[in-house]
Amino acid sequence: MTDDASLLEVLDRSVGGERREYDVGDLVFRQGDPATHLYGVETGQVRLERSTVEGRRVLMYVAGAGESFAEAALLHDVFHCNAVAAETSRIIAFRKDSVLDLLRSDPGRAEQVILLLASQVRELRARLELRNILSAGDRILHYLLLVAEDGVVALRTPLKDVAAELGLARETFYRELAGLEKAGLIRRTDREIHILSSG
Amino acid sequence: MTDDASLLEVLDRSVGGERREYDVGDLVFRQGDPATHLYGVETGQVRLERSTVEGRRVLMYVAGAGESFAEAALLHDVFHCNAVAAETSRIIAFRKDSVLDLLRSDPGRAEQVILLLASQVRELRARLELRNILSAGDRILHYLLLVAEDGVVALRTPLKDVAAELGLARETFYRELAGLEKAGLIRRTDREIHILSSG
DNA sequence: CGAGTCGTTGAACGGAATCAATCGTCGTGG
DNA sequence: CCACGACGATTGATTCCGTTCAACGACTCG
Helix, strand or coil: CCCCCHHHHHHHHHHHCCCEEECCCEEECCCEEECEEEEEEEEEEEEEEECCCCCCCCEEEEECCCCCCHHHHHHCEEEEEEECCCCECCCCCCCEEHHHHHHHCCCCHHHHHHHHHHHHHHHHHHHHHCCCCCCCCHHHHHHHHCEEEEECEEEECCCHHHHHHCCCCHHHHHHHHHHHHCCEEEEEEECEEEEECCC | CCCCHHHHHHHHHCCCEEEEEECCCCCEEECCCEEEEEEEEEECCCEEEEEEECCEEEEEEEECCCCECCHHHCCCCCCCEEEEEEEEEEEEEEEEHHHHHHHHHHHHHHHHHHHHHHHHHHHHHHHHCCCCCCCCHHHHHHHHHHHHHEEECCCCCCCCHHHHHHHCCHHHHHHHHHHHHHHCEEEECCCCECCCCCC
């Protein structure tokens, strides 16, 4: 699912980023702040949330380890949301100017970034489409078919995280997984799920 | 939600695309075909689906009017999914080489594309995050807060399409909307929804 | 050896999907 | 001009299934 090199990695190699540590609740940036940087999560988790006029808060995104966020800083002068650490986190900050300079001066890098973003779009679309599947069992099966390579899914993350990615309560996920196995559609080993053909 | 200029528009203006008509069920391209073009939907709808080894089909994305698809052609030599018209559709095909040439020779355009993709990523993330909200009412409210400008949401598409975007049955959506109005949280006029402040 | 987390199963509840029916509106053609 | 059909919007009743609460075993780590 995740591709070879992430945007975060590419940026980190190309323009050096400044690493900072944040505790739970710390603000990385605030809505209205000048958008001078974009960011990556090295460890931890950051919540992006927007404050509405009436003071309500709308969660826009949760960025986990390895992900970049606030790329939209490239588009705007000020941030349109707050970024707050949801866990103790190490964040990398890249200067917006540096990034833009890089993209302008190095067409190869620019192209690489385009490809990265394009594949990210593809992945997000696929994830979104998954959510349109109502039945938990079908959703899981489709997910497995999507991420499988040669009929085998290697589990890199704990199962509960997979459940979260699928938008399911972990209990439902475990149960349904057991159901699929009982139905003879999959077989599980320790860190792998094998998809058994049954056209 | 949708931004000023779409990727489709930018491409259409920069590299001329070839327009083709498709009937329901027609294949735009097939899994394994050389990936020589990327595409945009002018009218109609296209389903992107991947065939697995066992002949099962997994839906990856449904591209509607105004959207581009198969941008991933830029990354790969062959298509990894089938594209089939879900309605009578007019599709624009852009030559991959032309697009790559453009991006390499025109850094300004490349930058514009990067910005477009970045904002697309942001939008997709936001949509995905919405799906993590279980309660239909909360989901709708968050959506409204997200797309509102000055507390007003202008309906561009039929309500039933909004319901689909939110991943809700249209009945549920209507009902919940009525509920929100009864609860005094929103007020509806013909083509607008007003969000009433209530911290 | 305890605390914490992941994985797993059971039982009950609640809410969204689904089926069904109605109304309004718009466009089309006779 | 009106009848007709298509589609969006809406409300009611019922079913179903995923969430939630709860409890437990396995494993890791300090």
